[in-house]
Amino acid sequence: MTKALDSKKLGLFIACGIALCVLPFVVGGALGNSWVRIVDFALLYVMLALGLNIVVGFAGLLDLGFIAFYAVGAYTYALLGSPHFGIHWPFYVTIPLGALFAAFFGILLGTPVLRLKGDYLAIVTLGFGEIVRIFMNNLNAPVNITNGPQGINLIDPIHVAGVDLGTPINLFGLSLPPVYLYYYLFLALTVLVVIMASRLQHSRIGRAWVALREDQVAASAMGINIRNIKLLAFALGALSGGVAGGLFSAFQGFVSPESFSLLESIMILAMIVLGGMGNIAGVILGAVVLTIAPEILRDVIGPLQMKTMGRMLIDPENARMLLFGMAMVVMMLVRPEGMLPSKRRKAEFKDAKDAAAQKG
Amino acid sequence: MDIFIQQILNGLVLGSIYALIALGYTMVYGIMGLINFAHGEVVMFGAMVCITVVSTLTHSGVNLPGWAIVLIGTLVAIPACALLGFVIERVAYRPLRGAQRLAPLITAIGLSITLQQVAILIWGRNYIPFPDLLNSDTVSIMGASITKLQVMIVVLCVVLMTGLLVIVEKTKLGRAMRATSQNPSVAGLMGVNVNTIISATFMLGSALGAIAGVMVATNYSQAHYYMGFMIGLKAFTAAVLGGIGNLGGAVAGGILLGIIESLGAGYIGQLTGGFLGSNYQDIFAFMVLILVLIFRPSGLLGEKMADRA
Numbered sequence: 001m002t003k004a005l006d007s008k009k010l011g012l013f014i015a016c017g018i019a020l021c022v023l024p025f026v027v028g029g030a031l032g033n034s035w036v037r038i039v040d041f042a043l044l045y046v047m048l049a050l051g052l053n054i055v056v057g058f059a060g061l062l063d064l065g066f067i068a069f070y071a072v073g074a075y076t077y078a079l080l081g082s083p084h085f086g087i088h089w090p091f092y093v094t095i096p097l098g099a100l101f102a103a104f105f106g107i108l109l110g111t112p113v114l115r116l117k118g119d120y121l122a123i124v125t126l127g128f129g130e131i132v133r134i135f136m137n138n139l140n141a142p143v144n145i146t147n148g149p150q151g152i153n154l155i156d157p158i159h160v161a162g163v164d165l166g167t168p169i170n171l172f173g174l175s176l177p178p179v180y181l182y183y184y185l186f187l188a189l190t191v192l193v194v195i196m197a198s199r200l201q202h203s204r205i206g207r208a209w210v211a212l213r214e215d216q217v218a219a220s221a222m223g224i225n226i227r228n229i230k231l232l233a234f235a236l237g238a239l240s241g242g243v244a245g246g247l248f249s250a251f252q253g254f255v256s257p258e259s260f261s262l263l264e265s266i267m268i269l270a271m272i273v274l275g276g277m278g279n280i281a282g283v284i285l286g287a288v289v290l291t292i293a294p295e296i297l298r299d300v301i302g303p304l305q306m307k308t309m310g311r312m313l314i315d316p317e318n319a320r321m322l323l324f325g326m327a328m329v330v331m332m333l334v335r336p337e338g339m340l341p342s343k344r345r346k347a348e349f350k351d352a353k354d355a356a357a358q359k360g
Numbered sequence: 361m362d363i364f365i366q367q368i369l370n371g372l373v374l375g376s377i378y379a380l381i382a383l384g385y386t387m388v389y390g391i392m393g394l395i396n397f398a399h400g401e402v403v404m405f406g407a408m409v410c411i412t413v414v415s416t417l418t419h420s421g422v423n424l425p426g427w428a429i430v431l432i433g434t435l436v437a438i439p440a441c442a443l444l445g446f447v448i449e450r451v452a453y454r455p456l457r458g459a460q461r462l463a464p465l466i467t468a469i470g471l472s473i474t475l476q477q478v479a480i481l482i483w484g485r486n487y488i489p490f491p492d493l494l495n496s497d498t499v500s501i502m503g504a505s506i507t508k509l510q511v512m513i514v515v516l517c518v519v520l521m522t523g524l525l526v527i528v529e530k531t532k533l534g535r536a537m538r539a540t541s542q543n544p545s546v547a548g549l550m551g552v553n554v555n556t557i558i559s560a561t562f563m564l565g566s567a568l569g570a571i572a573g574v575m576v577a578t579n580y581s582q583a584h585y586y587m588g589f590m591i592g593l594k595a596f597t598a599a600v601l602g603g604i605g606n607l608g609g610a611v612a613g614g615i616l617l618g619i620i621e622s623l624g625a626g627y628i629g630q631l632t633g634g635f636l637g638s639n640y641q642d643i644f645a646f647m648v649l650i651l652v653l654i655f656r657p658s659g660l661l662g663e664k665m666a667d668r669a
Contacts, residue, residue, distance in 0.1 A: 062462065112654045119395045119465060123596060124653055127646035130593075138639050262589075266469055273466055314481065322477040328470025333455050336463045 024183045035295075036179040040251065042291040043186040044244050049271040049287040050197045050280065051240030056269065057278035058206060059233035060213030062122040064265050065109070065129025069238040071136065071260035072105050073098035073245025075146060078255045081156040084147060091158045095246035102242025103235040105132075110234035114227055117216075129265055136257040151256025158185065158250045166253070182251050189247065193240050198280055200236070209233060210344070270324075274331050276338030278345050285340055294320050366504035367626040368619060373510045373579065375618020376517035380572040381595030382602070382610035383524060384565030390541045390605035391561050392457075397468030398448050400592020401475035402441050402566045406573025407583040408483050410437040411490055418491050426493030430578065437570040445566025446559055454555070472589075479585040487582045494578060513575050520568060521611055527564070528607060537561055541605070590642065594621075597649040603659025612660060620644055 028036045052066045076098035080089045109128050113121055140148030157166025157178070165181040200206045208229045211219035220226050249255050267290065275286020301316040314322075331338075337345050381403055388396045410433035417429045424432075452467040498505040528534035539547040540557045548554045576591060577583040594617065602613025625641040652659065 062465070112650060115657065116653055120600075120653060120657070122465060123395070123593075123600075124650055126593070127597075127649050131643055131646050134640065134643055263473075266473075270466070270470075273462070277462075318477055318480050321473060322481075325470045325473030325475075325477060329452060329467045329474065332463050332467045332470070336456075 020187060024180045028180065033177055033179050036177075036183060038292065038295050040179055040183050040186055042288050043183070043190045044248055044251075045268065045271065045287040045291045046190050046284050047186075047193050047240055047244040047247075048268050049275070049283045050193050051237045051244070052268050053237075053272050053278065053280070053283045054197065054200065054209075054240070055233050055237035056272055057283065058201065058209040058213070059230065060209075061230065061233060062118060063125045063234075063237070064122045064262070064269065065125035065127070065132070066237070066241060066268055067260045067262070067265040068109075068129040068132040069102040069105060069241030070245040070248070070264070071132055071257075072102045072238075073242030074249040074255045074259070075136065075152075075245075076101050076242070077246035077249040078152040078155045079145075081250070082152050083154055084152050088156055091156075091160075091246070091250060095243060098246040099239045099242035102238040102245065106234040106236075106238025107231050110231045114230055126262065126265070129260075129262060133257050133260050133262075136260070146257075149257060151254060151258070153254050155249050155253050155255065157253065158182075158247075160185070165250075182247075186247060186251075189243065193243070194280060194284070196236075196240075201280065205229070205232065270328055272338075274328070274338055276340040276342060276345070279338075279340055279342035282338055282340030282342065286338065289339075294324065297323065362503040363626055364623075365502050367622045369501065369504050369506045369510075371619030371622035372615065373506070373513055373618070374622060375598075375615035376514050377572050377575050377579070377614075378591075378595045378598045378618050379611045379614025380517050380520060380568050380575070381591065382599040382614045383521070383607060384569045385596050385599040386602075386604055386607060386610040387537075387561050387565045389599070390607075391537060391558060392453065394453065394464050395468070395596065396448070396453075396562075396565070397465065397592075398452070398471045398475060399565065399569060400588030400590075400595070401472050401479075402444055402448070402569040402588070403573040403576070403591060403595075404479060404583070404585065404588030405444055405475070406437045406441045406570030407577035407587065408479060408488070408573075408585075409440045409570075410434055410574045411488055411577055411583055412483075413437070414491055414493065418493070426495070429493055430574070434571060434574045437574055438567045441566040441570035441573070442563040445562040445569075448566075449559055449562040454558075476585050476588075483585060485585065487584050490577045490581045490583065492581070509578060513579060516571070516575075520571065524564070524568070525607060533557075533560060594645045597645045600649060600659055601652050603661040606659070606661050609659055609661035616660075617645060617648060620648060 024036045024039065027039055048066070048070060051069070052063060055061050055063045055066070073095075077091070077094045079085060080087050080094045080097070081091070082088075109125065113124050116124060136146045137149055139146040140150075146152070157164055159165065163169060163181075165185065166178055168175050168177045169181065170176075208219065208224045211222065211224060212226065212229055216226060248259075252259075268287075271286040271290045272283050273286075274290065275284070276282025297320045298316055301314070301319045305314065381399065384399050384402070385396060388394065388399070410430070413433040413436045414429050417424070417432065422429070448471060452471045453464055456464045456467060494509050496507050496509060498507050499511060500506075526534075528537060536547065536552045536557050537560070539550065539552055540554055544554050547557075572595075573583075573588075576587065595614065598614040598617040599610045600613070601617055602609025602611065604610075621641060621644045624644040628640055
């Protein structure tokens with residue numbers, strides 16, 4: 001019985017693997033390379049969302065400044081691999097360095113807010129994210145470090161084993177443009193992050209986070225070191241954010257403070273919440289849906305208006321954000337546990353509902 | 361020394377506006393224990409509605425003095441924002457009462473985004489200028505100058521805050537509000553209609569927000585769909601600084617934050633040897649927020665509240 005199930009699981013696993021490997025060719029063939037690019041971004045967001053999920057989903061610490069860690073990773077890569085300072089370190093130095101910096105910032109943020117919970121924590125982390133962004137925007141005078149609002153240009157692409165991912169390569173007579181190459185790199189790292197997250201979830205540390213989320217006092221009484229376990233959550237979450245940031249920098253070839261606004265933090269939080277907080281599959285689903293859906297809307301809203309009303313009533317960008325905001329509200333009202341909730345969360349929501357029903 | 365007094369005066373003007381908005385946050389927090397993230401957007405709508413009315417009136421060529429036109433604009437903005445506050449509570453918060461803490465926060469953020477986009481739909485993405493109607497003569501106090509408009513803003517803020525205090529402390533509505541904030545279910549048993557009181561609190565806070573929005577728009581002579589975000593965040597900081605849930609605290613926190621901010625912006629260049637300039641002004645609010653929450657999470661005037669946060 002279990003063996004049959006296992007082989008079924010294995011089959012599914014292999015099928016998924018093959019599907020993911022051929023995905024860029026299918027998408028690129030059917031919709032063009034710009035869509036492969038969007039798929040690449042979806043993978044970046046999966047990494048980010050999984051990182052934030054460690055902090056928010058596992059440990060229950062509401063973080064609205066997560067994008068700051070992404071920014072730290074991205075700027076580390078950009079400053080150490082661009083003509084801006086004339087430094088061109090290889091990616092296997094700069095990306096880990098960026099991740100470490102991000103983790104350091106995570107601890108820097110985590111230490112003062114150890115005592116805070118809920119809304120307060122959300123606001124302080126939001127403030128932290130804004131502080132990082134303001135510094136990036138203004139650290140161009142008197143010493144030019146971040147080049148201010150103009151951002152940093154001409155960032156080195158990633159070179160893997162002598163292969164430049166920034167230029168197309170020929171493989172068995174097949175020309176692979178950079179978006180395809182980055183896809184495989186991102187995929188590999190995403191798989192790594194997924195493995196890290198799922199191993200963490202069921203480990204001693206993961207269970208400590210759940211205990212912390214449920215009841216801090218009880219967790220502390222059971223011998224969990226609240227301070228260390230919270231800082232670990234911040235650091236590990238930030239680490240994935242930093243890695244994603246470095247990749248973003250290399251992929252995009254350009255970073256500016258604009259990419260790290262509060263809205264991005266909210267977007268990543270929304271991916272987790274709408275997908276299903278604390279559940280890795282749910283978070284992945286949320287990240288993919290929220291990256292792809294707006295792009296589809298972008299392509300659909302404009303032509304649809306032209307067809308039905310003959311003119312543009314609402315500018316597509318505007319309509320897209322409007323729908324996004326309303327979707328957040330409606331989703332919370334209708335299905336607060338998300339699209340794919342974890343079993344534990346589902347039970348919690350059911351309990352809360354029953355309690356409310358009894359009370360009312 | 362002149363700069364010092366000038367910055368104190370600027371801070372006082374800015375601070376009294378923060379205080380007015382902070383009252384909206386603190387009232388809602390006191391009663392429901394949640395941060396009304398969309399309050400900044402209410403402030404923005406107040407400014408926008410007022411500007412629309414004022415521009416329409418000036419363009420239609422009505423022969424009224426400038427202050428009367430602005431007054432009419434404000435009087436339209438107040439009920440509009442009160443209605444908006446009422447709707448926000450009904451749509452985003454009431455269905456989630458008693459739900460997990462994260463849910464209302466997310467709906468509030470969603471609502472905030474929605475309201476900003478609605479504002480773009482109505483008023484566009486550009487800065488909208490406030491018509492030049494009000495007297496911009498300056499008065500000089502101890503070598504520093506302040507416009508008559510700014511004096512008016514401070515005076516009006518004091519009047520409004522006193523009014524609010526009278527409502528909360530002396531009227532039946534105020535007593536019901538205080539009862540609800542202490543214990544909603546017992547207040548309900550005592551014959552207080554909790555839903556009505558919560559709606560009234562939102563409307564009152566939003567009305568103050570509308571006036572604050574008009575003040576911001578007149579003071580800076582412009583309004584923008586995104587203006588509510590930063591000012592809302594700072595006002596929230598002010599509420600936390602003073603001790604959230606405490607009306608006097610919100611006022612004290614607002615004025616203190618305004619002064620810290622303008623002094624900080626005025627002196628940061630000297631203090632850091634020219635390394636950081638006044639474009640770091642926004643950082644002060646966040647720094648203050650983080651420091652307060654670390655060293656005195658209950659705020660300056662707030663009572664101890666270990667489990668509230």
